Amino acid sequence: MKKRNKFKHVIYMLAALAMLLYALPQLSFQNGPGWVLGFGVVWCIFAFLVIASHLHFIIGVDEEKHKRLEAVRKHKLEQWQSKWKDEPARVSQRS
Incomplete structure (x- = not known):
């Protein structure tokens, strides 16, 4: 395509x-x-x-830019997921 x-x-x-x-x-x-x-x-x-x-x-300048933006999005998603994985542990430690 x-x-x-x-x-x-x-x-x-x-x-x-x-x-x-x-x-x-x-x-x-x-x-x-x-x-x-x-x-x-x-x-x-x-x-x-x-x-x-x-x-x-x-x-293909747009393809290179798209790949870089996708890498940034993936990294942010990983950070967000790791933050939410650690969140229940923090809540239980406070109680």
Whole structure:
């Protein structure tokens, strides 16, 4: 399932890259700053963001972060369980 999911992201990233490569030569800087140039620049920025987000997923940065967070959760759960295991002994010693 994960390989298929990554394959989907590779396809989407390549499609966004192809659209960007097609659009870049069409941008005209000869007329100076204007609405057309502004739209083209904003569109390219969004295309770069789409490519970066898919690349981020493909590289697996979220997986590493998820593993670290899961280790922290597991450690906290173990601490909580050991605290509650010791709690009845403390209550009986107080009585």
